[in-house]
Amino acid sequence: MYNFEINRPSTIADAVKALASDEAQALGGGQTLIPTLKQRLASPETLVSLTGIDEMKGICVDDDGRLCVGGATIHADVAADGRYPALSAMASHIGDPAVRNRGTIGGSIANNDPAACYPAAVLASNATVVTNTREIDADDYFQGMFTTALEEGEIVTEVKFPVPEVANYQKFVQPASRFALVGVFVAKFSDGVRVAVTGASEDGVFRWTDAEAALSDNFSADALEGLSVSADGMMSDLHGSAAYRAHLVKVMTGRAVTPAA
Structure with missing residues (x-):
């Protein structure tokens, strides 16, 4: 590893402000980014942790019946929810208990690893990815290996899942x-x-x-x-x-x- 600063904002607005620096990078659960840093494949000067932003945590159902999962919600919480059974079952088999209690849905789909589970759930469910600036349809969000529609400094704050039959x-x-x-x-x-x-x-x-x-x-x-x-x-x-x-x-x-x- 190498020396870097870590910023722990408590609001989305503060996180966006911290990410305005060219040398800053968002940190979700760290299940992908930390190994990347250890291998020196990335070397940001500042990590902006999103895990302390309460408004990005939790699961609810909106007026349209969609299951709304905060971007900083960990896999274990999705697994325990049960209101979208297939999504919960999928989350319960991601990695191991340590990964499920650290990794977040926002971090997973922002990274868009070609072998990750959440992108398949988002795309098959025709979910909507909500960021700090806009809403993106699943069909428009995923744009190739490790590539998404997210712009520089944009944060996944929530994912809205229509619940299928x-x-x-x-x-x-x-x-x-x-x-x-x-x-x-x-x-x-x-x-x-x-x-x-x-x-x-x-x-x-x-x-x-x-x-x-x-x-x-x-x-x-x-x-x-x-x-x-x-x-x-x-x-x-x-x-x-x-x-x-x-x-x-x-x-x-x-x-x-x-x-x-």
Whole structure:
């Protein structure tokens, strides 16, 4: 590690002001950033901790029935909530207890790791990402590996999840990291089905639109017969080839649909 200053604002306004410096970086639960600093892949002069901002913590339901999760809410609190069962079940299997009691939803989707679980939940649920300046639709928010629509100094303050009729998340776990080798979140709404895939693509989380169309007509694993996912653009490493990951996308989608249906 190296020397840096840490700023602990108590309001969103103070955090935004602190992040105005070119050498400042936001710090959520630190589950991604701290290892990055240890490897000297980043070296900000100031870390602005968001964990002391009470207005960014907690979970509630708004007037439209959406589950609203504060950006500084830890995974363990989402897991314990239960009002969106598939989301809570997904959160309960992120990392290990230490990670779940430190990591935050805002930090996860701001980082947009290509194998993280939350991006799949946000995209499949058609959630709205709320920042200190605006609201961003899920389809517009994720823009590639480690890339989002967030601008410099913008903070994820809340995520608003429409709660589907049924949903399920299935993750093929990479045992060393507990990240998803491939994870699929399926959400069925009255107007159709959304399927989001994490862990597979070089471009990060994505929607499998062919499966969405098939499942909107017939919400069962049988609807996936005859469908396939191209290996082009899939990640390939010592844990699995591109072709293997492409195959797993279909397998995990089927596993997600069966209990949901």
